Amino acid sequence: xxxxFVLLVYTALVYLFLYAPVLVMALYSFxxxxxxxxxxxxxLQWYAKLMQDTEIQRALLNSLQVGLIAxxxxxxxxxxxxxxxxxxxxxxxxxxxxxxxxxxxVPEVVMGTSLLAFLAAIxxxxxxxxxxxxxxxxxxxxxxxTVRARLAGMDFRLEEAAADLGAGPWDTFRLVTLPRILPGxxxxxxxxxxxxxxxxxxxxxxQGIGSGTLPIxxxxxxxxGITPEINAVSTLMLLTTFSLMLIYGRLGSGQEPSRAx
Amino acid sequence: xKQRTAWLLVLPMVGWLVFFYLLPLGAxxxxxxxxxxxxxxxxxxxxxxxxxxxxxxDYYPVLLRSASYAAATTLACLVLGYPLAYFIALHGxxxxxxxxxxxxxxxWTSYLVRTYCWMTLLQTEGLINTVLFEPWLGRPxxxxxxxxxxxxxxxxxxxxxATLPISVALERIDRSLLxxxxxxxxxxxSTFLKxxxxxxxxxxIAATLLTFVPAMGDFVTPELxxxxxxxxxxxxxxxxxLQLFDWPFGAALALLLMVLMLIGIALYLRLSGSERVxx
Numbered sequence: 319x320x321x322x323f324v325l326l327v328y329t330a331l332v333y334l335f336l337y338a339p340v341l342v343m344a345l346y347s348f349x350x351x352x353x354x355x356x357x358x359x360x361x362l363q364w365y366a367k368l369m370q371d372t373e374i375q376r377a378l379l380n381s382l383q384v385g386l387i388a389x390x391x392x393x394x395x396x397x398x399x400x401x402x403x404x405x406x407x408x409x410x411x412x413x414x415x416x417x418x419x420x421x422x423x424v425p426e427v428v429m430g431t432s433l434l435a436f437l438a439a440i441x442x443x444x445x446x447x448x449x450x451x452x453x454x455x456x457x458x459x460x461x462x463x464t465v466r467a468r469l470a471g472m473d474f475r476l477e478e479a480a481a482d483l484g485a486g487p488w489d490t491f492r493l494v495t496l497p498r499i500l501p502g503x504x505x506x507x508x509x510x511x512x513x514x515x516x517x518x519x520x521x522x523x524x525q526g527i528g529s530g531t532l533p534i535x536x537x538x539x540x541x542x543g544i545t546p547e548i549n550a551v552s553t554l555m556l557l558t559t560f561s562l563m564l565i566y567g568r569l570g571s572g573q574e575p576s577r578a579x
Numbered sequence: 580x581k582q583r584t585a586w587l588l589v590l591p592m593v594g595w596l597v598f599f600y601l602l603p604l605g606a607x608x609x610x611x612x613x614x615x616x617x618x619x620x621x622x623x624x625x626x627x628x629x630x631x632x633x634x635x636x637d638y639y640p641v642l643l644r645s646a647s648y649a650a651a652t653t654l655a656c657l658v659l660g661y662p663l664a665y666f667i668a669l670h671g672x673x674x675x676x677x678x679x680x681x682x683x684x685x686x687w688t689s690y691l692v693r694t695y696c697w698m699t700l701l702q703t704e705g706l707i708n709t710v711l712f713e714p715w716l717g718r719p720x721x722x723x724x725x726x727x728x729x730x731x732x733x734x735x736x737x738x739x740x741a742t743l744p745i746s747v748a749l750e751r752i753d754r755s756l757l758x759x760x761x762x763x764x765x766x767x768x769s770t771f772l773k774x775x776x777x778x779x780x781x782x783x784i785a786a787t788l789l790t791f792v793p794a795m796g797d798f799v800t801p802e803l804x805x806x807x808x809x810x811x812x813x814x815x816x817x818x819x820x821l822q823l824f825d826w827p828f829g830a831a832l833a834l835l836l837m838v839l840m841l842i843g844i845a846l847y848l849r850l851s852g853s854e855r856v857x858x
Contacts, residue, residue, distance in 0.1 A: 425796025
């Protein structure tokens with residue numbers, strides 16, 4: 319009893335460590351002090367300023383477009399690959415399994431600079447599309463690995479039973495496999511969307527003029543100095559995420575598979 | 580037939596990785612053997628000059644510093660993240676998904692924003708100084724631009740990516756094994772050390788890689804929370820590409836970083852006896 323209390327306190331402290339900086343940042347978006355240092359009174363002026371910032375708005379649209387397209391593509395490709403790597407035995411399987419880990423062992427800055435050099439060499443003009451293909455490339459591994467983790471140790475006799483009972487490969491996948499791996503697929507997609515919207519480094523090197531995402535825009539703002547306007551845009555991002563995740567939580571809670579004890 | 584199905588399923592992903600990972604890396608490898616021309620084009624003749632420059636002892640401290648930041652960050656993430664993952668996976672109960680949600684939530688905001696949060700907190704006129712150090716010490720502390728501020732920022736940035744795989748691994752542990760261990764007289768501690776910890780190893784290995792690799796190459800955190808004394812290899816590479824426009828030399832630095840890291844990862848996997856876990 320006492321031990322789990324210690325664990326509870328520890329967990330609470332780690333959550334505090336995770337949340338306190340974000341909450342202070344959000345609170346300070348309503349702060350009059352332009353240097354973001356001490357509390358000088360409530361204001362909405364930074365939000366008003368944000369509403370007129372067309373560059374921020376364009377960056378936000380770019381971020382959403384990149385994140386959604388990259389997540390969709392990476393989730394489909396990654397789930398397919400995860401199924402192939404767990405469900406079947408085939409030649410070069412080990413080599414391909416290793417390939418999946420490539421994006422995790424190649425530092426982002428190396429990937430970013432090499433994509434920049436490669437795209438320049440083949441003459442693909444940097445734009446939103448170059449950001450999207452780059453994001454799919456690193457997202458696909460995260461999806462594959464997440465879904466594989468879900469599939470590992472899974473019993474495929476159900477699939478065999480479905481096949482024996484006359485279900486085709488597609489029906490077996492749709493009616494038997496997909497519902498069982500769906501939590502893994504959803505968490506893979508969520509991880510993917512998180513990483514894509516979050517990504518700064520690879521985007522930094524693959525962006526063209528006007529195709530910068532929100533992190534890119536914020537970076538150039540931060541480099542010119544701390545201003546509560548950055549707090550304001552971050553807080554709005556936070557609120558959007560909150561609502562999205564609450565909806566996801568609602569949808570997800572009903573689908574949680576019952577765990578055999 | 581089965582072979583063909585498997586190939587059809589795996590091919591799109593493999594193709595994508597080959598085209599947007601392997602080919603670019605190949606292109607960079609080629610460029611690293613050329614010199615940059617005075618008008619910032621890639622030269623024609625082959626040379627090892629870039630590598631000679633990159634092996635210069637001037638760059639050792641930079642590499643060493645990046646590696647120690649990454650190691651300290653990984654350690655901090657495991658110390659903070661393992662108990663958290665353990666709590667979520669084994670004591671989360673019906674609120675498990677809520678705890679996971681709370682873990683991921685702040686991290687849906689940009690990595691940059693989170694680094695920026697610490698920038699405002701740690702600055703000389705920041706909240707920590709005004710409420711903590713100035714009243715107690717009588718003067719503010721310079722916390723930014725130190726090793727500590729960079730490691731703190733990196734740890735804050737990568738903690739969820741370290742926690743998530745550990746909690747997935749812990750969750751997959753069959754609970755009846757824990758009961759069996761207790762029934763056979765195992766104390767909670769020995770159950771943890773002999774059953775839970777070994778079974779969670781794939782998660783810990785994934786967490787280590789997911790933390791160490793991005794921390795090693797990171798240039799955002801040292802750029803924002805660091806200073807002249809905390810230059811990392813990531814910053815050095817980025818500078819060659821975007822400020823000095825010496826792409827071939829940047830390529831040589833990047834390849835060197837990657838090769839060093841691959842050797843490190845291979846050694847780590849071998850020493851932790853886990854090639855089979857990943858294969």
